Amino acid sequence: MFNSYRKAFLYLSNVILRTSTTPKLPIILQSNPSTFSLKYSTSTSDSQSFTVDYLIKKFGFSPETALSATKRVHFDNSKKPDSVITLFKSHGFSNAQISNIIRREPNLLISDPDKTILPKFEFFRSKGASRSDIIQIFTADPSLLARSLEGCFIPFYESLKRFLLSDQCITKTVKYYTHIVGHSHRTTHNVQVLLDNGMPDKKIAFLLSHWPRAVDMQTDVFKKVVDDLKELGMEPSKSIFLVALLAKSSGKTTWERKIDLFKRWGWSEEVIVSTFTKYPWIMLVSEGKLAAVKDYSVTRMGWDSMLLARYPNIFSRSLEKSIIPRHSVLQVLVSRGLIEDDKSFSPFRASEKAFRQRYVNCFKEEAPELLKLYEEKRNLSQ
Incomplete structure (x- = not known):
């Protein structure tokens, strides 16, 4: 039976999961500054020249960045881009936020x-979203402004309403993980996979509201991970x-x-599989904390590294606020018999x-x- 477990775990170890998409940024030209003026004056059209000047003056783009942006957008007058800037400002966006949005989505200017x-x-x-909610969402992911309202936003809200129940909860999820809107079709398909595999609505609601990135995978990959x-x-x-996802x-x-x-640490594949299935949280702990807790447990507490696999929950405890202060107290008690x-693990789990x-x-x-020793050690962590 373990061989089948091992096979599944090895797949999980090798599968490539794409959890988010990077906003498309303008390609920065690696041009020689000394030759830029010549290139700028001889290889651009009038509309490109106007666009470059506009981006430099309005948003503080470097000449190279502005010229690169003209690969995606150019215009020969300021009427339309000015109207875009005016709309953003009228909805409370700051100059810095507008500049950031345009750097990532220059097409919005036309x-x-x-x-x-x-x-x-x-x-x-x-x-029910507030002005600050709207600013936060679209500053985090300007690409959403280029998406269809009917083809993306409305279906997204309708598909999540079954689980999150209120518009307020959905907005909160979007603020937390804006990519979920752009990947609404993928999210819908992956949620259906969970339903088909017997996950209750309540669990799906928790996943969407707290850990939405867990369902942000290509559907074929997601199906395989679930299986x-x-x-x-x-x-x-x-x-x-949910934690494993x-x-x-x-x-x-x-x-x-x-x-x-x-x-x-000397853990075999069998031990790693067993530890993960027992306590998948261990794969969410930072590498730095994993190493720090392991080093202290082995060098100071006298634990064997295999004991950590038996009690992986110790990695959920704070080294400074819990493990070290409690171990200090235990040392005194042991030394006095x-x-x-x-x-x-009982003293650390309590x-x-x-x-x-x-x-x-x-x-x-x-x-x-x-008590004095315990409080001193805890205070040191602060």
Whole structure:
């Protein structure tokens, strides 16, 4: 049976997940500054020249960046681009925000703002979005302004309404992860995959509102990931399945670096598979924290690295605020023969109240000293 688990896990390790698209940026010409003036004066049309001057004066573009932008847009008068700028300003966008938007989507300067841009603002406003919400959304992803209202925005809202129930919740999700709108068809298809595999509406709602990037994969890749997680024994109806999906949305490179890190600790593929299926959160912990907790656990606490695979939840604890202060208290108790050094995870898993009661307050004579030590170590982290 493990061979089938291993096969599924290896696929998860090798699959390339594209979780977001990078906004199309103007291509910066790597031209020699000394020859730019000559190129600019001899190889551009009048409309290109006007466009370059406009972009430099209005937005502070460098000459190279402005000339590069003319590969995507050019105009011979300022009427239309001025109307675009005016519309943005009338809706509260700052000069810096407008400049950022135009750098990423220069084509907007030749659009009809009342037909291309304004309807998107009005759509979000009709859904209860505030002015600041609208500014945040379109500054984060200006490419949305070039998308169809009927073909993208409206179907997106309708498909999410079943799960997120209110316009306010949908707007919150969009603010958190704007790419979900541009990938609305993909999101819809992937949500259907989850439904077909028995994931309840409530779980899907949580995924969309808290971790929307987890469903931002190519649908064929998403289907394969879902199938392989199920082959590892994970059930789509369980919350742990959501965590595993989120872990896979972090991307192939991040995933592979962590696998290599675990192997350097001496973990076999079997151990890595077992740890992931038991605690997929481990693939969401930063490499820096993984290394720091491992080093402290092995060098200071005397744990074997394999013990970390047995108790992977320790990686969810703060090293400075929890692990070090609690270990310091335990060291004193062990040195005085008050408890055994059983290398248990229990002291680190306990709530703050439970830890103080079990390892500080219950030792009447040592309690003041232990509490002082504990608080000092916690305060150091701040």
